[in-house]
Amino acid sequence: MSTRTSPARDYIFFAIFSVAVLTMPIWLEPIGAGYPDLLQKFAIFGLFATGFNILFGLTGYLSFGHAAFLGVGSYTAVWTFKLLGMNPIPAVIMAIIASGIFALAIGYVSLRRSGIYFSILTLAFAQMSYNLAYSVLTPITNGETGLRVLRSDPRLFDGNGGQEGPLIANLFGVEMTGWGGFYFCAIILLIGFFIAQRIFRSPFGIMLRAVKTNQNRMTYTGLNPRPYTLAAFVISGMYAGLAGALMCITDPLAGAERMQWTASGEVVLMTILGGAGTLLGPIFGAALIKYFENIFSAFNEQTLHEIFSFLPDFIEGPVISVAGLFVGEGWHLTLGVLFMLIVIFLPGGLMEGVSRIGKLFKRSSGKSEPNRATAPAE
């Protein structure tokens, strides 16, 4: 896919993508996704997955602990609110710095190993942070209750207790809920996407791909892969921290549960569902998963009944009880099944599926390119 790129193409692509993201409220309206809370999630998790993809998609290092950075970003953002005031800009900056430092420390240790050891090390660090957030660090994280902004907090720049109404982030008067929040997240997503695109096209990105393709050969060429992978790890940690900060900007509450390994698993799934190593795939995957999560978990017996009412009664009963396993509370089951199906049948994710279909059409029109079929999927 990277064979047919040029700067001009990239800018056009980015422009189309920007228009698509900013007009999401309009074109997602017909499928029932055109409301701000869900679109905020699309943008936030899209950003999270984009960052994860810089590490996993480019270098092939599978981190199972990225949720820890999300949590660090969240806590930092809420603390910035508490100390400096409800403006999201300092929160975003502080969250990026804090998660970057955190990622540097964890990455420095974890990246000494590769393969499965790396996965286990990151998992161990994430579990460690999660356990600490729940127990000893309660003064900082407020444990199970979750950290929130209180009226009694100092908030240096917007004063203490002066204003009425709920405490929500506002950017120079624009409240960061609803559409305001969505456009804030969307613009940050676009910035993040642009940076990711530049990384993909840069010599640095090529180096990262070299790490994935053959690390030994890279070492023999006289290049030390460690600084490159560490940089990728820190960058993707910063993306995760940024996503965590955005979560708190749209809803100023940080809880430890978003650091759990299931959250790390979710971002892995988003990335591979869309297609690891592709630019658009992870964002696409994140949006799909959040969309279906939203739809499926709202289902209950009653809605299922309406959907399957065309079936005769004796079939309808069993069908509903089986389908009932997968919706509502059982949404995670659907997620697990989806996970397995994607890994088994479509390891390259949906983007690979799209390109396969595209190739199919090309072949039928007589312009087949046999060499490209054997090239490894990125």
Next chain:
Amino acid sequence: MDVIILQLLNGLDKGGAYALIALGLTLIFGTLGVVNFAHGALFMLGAFCAVTFNKLLSLEIVTTDPTKTTAWGTPLEIRTPYIEAYLGDFGNWVLNYSVPVSILLAIPVMLLFGFIMERGLIKHFYNRAHADQILVTFGLAIVLQEIIKSIFGANPIPQTAPDAVRGAADIGAALGMDPGVIVYPYWRMVYLAFAGAIIAAVFAFLQFTTFGMVVRAGMADRHTVGLLGINIERRFTIVFAIAAVVAGLAGVMYTPILPPDYHMGMDFLVLSFVVVVVGGMGSLPGAVAAGFLLGILQSFASMNEIKAILPGIDQIIIYLVAVVILLVRPRGLLGRKGVMEN
């Protein structure tokens, strides 16, 4: 001194569970070269075999006794489990011993499940990247966990140990110390003995049978064994099933210690991976030793005296040990040189 013995004992039973799970993980990894993230789910399935067995046995007949009435004036209901009604005292005995007896149910179930899982899923992942193996087994673990959750609910289901071993032994008194200082439940001793027996059985099986010899040869050099005309894949499938049984039995016997719930598998899995890594990837004695070692370390770290100096250490000790080990001695405590060092 007495505190040390007490913590040592407390660590042993948890260490036993870690050792059994890690043993299975290492077996699978050593033979098939597959990283099985669903192994914790197998442990959980075993535990729920015990729950299912107990539930089946406790199905009750409700009869009414017209001669007696309750405080509300309705006829007294007498509930008798079916098994007691039909089999009398023996039925009662089975009900009492439902946890150990459910091993009889767990062995075939886990064997079958392990077999199907290997043939149906793992087989296709021998030659794929480790990341793919991790992801697909991770997905399977979620699926199993959610199925159990939808059947048994999200709350832990307590299981009781048989009456005969329900109490606790005053070990301190037996060793000539003050009574009441070192009190250790009988069931944990049973678990410890059980774990020891299973571990010994697995090692004996690998060491003294022809089958075990072939498996060990296959672990060392799979290709050559295949060239000798031995169907190594079939043996490895059986090894996978055995590993599943070991994890399942560890789960069955652990139910009286920890009431099983749907996410117990994942909780144990993360720790068991750490155990495998500390022990040395591919080293069976390493897995067992590290299992007990980490169980004991964890129990020492949860002592109040230590927590007072280093708060929160009990939560992170295992991970800390793993990090230090991986950095200082990457191949683990007993790992062989060159086995999965990258």
